[in-house]
Amino acid sequence: MALYLGMRAVLKTTDGGTEYEDARETVLGDFNADGIQDVVVLYTIEGSGGGNGYYRELSMFYGNGTSYDLQGSTSLEDAASSDLRITSDGLFAVKSLSLGPDDSNCCPSIETKSLFRFDGSKRPANTP
Numbered sequence: 001m002a003l004y005l006g007m008r009a010v011l012k013t014t015d016g017g018t019e020y021e022d023a024r025e026t027v028l029g030d031f032n033a034d035g036i037q038d039v040v041v042l043y044t045i046e047g048s049g050g051g052n053g054y055y056r057e058l059s060m061f062y063g064n065g066t067s068y069d070l071q072g073s074t075s076l077e078d079a080a081s082s083d084l085r086i087t088s089d090g091l092f093a094v095k096s097l098s099l100g101p102d103d104s105n106c107c108p109s110i111e112t113k114s115l116f117r118f119d120g121s122k123r124p125a126n127t128p
Contacts, residue, residue: 055076
């Protein structure tokens, strides 16, 4: 998967899922210290397999000067809404609302914060 500079591509899956563009969050920076801008993207895919469900994905792309190349990705569980930030020590922080034991599917109420780091395995790793 490549992400091209200057294009606002909508992500689609092979099973019919489509990105909900309004929920996309990005953080730009030079994460591999090569002098070229990189990007971390938090996006939402809806309607996979013809259903009405969704899932959130956190992906790291390295810039190569003309496009971005996917380096790694991880799914976020129960992230109904979220906020993506980079911390002062280089971790990617995702604050989200998750469903509590008494919540309806429409109304998550439990705020959680997950920290991810980019490691040599080319996959953001959840860091406690």
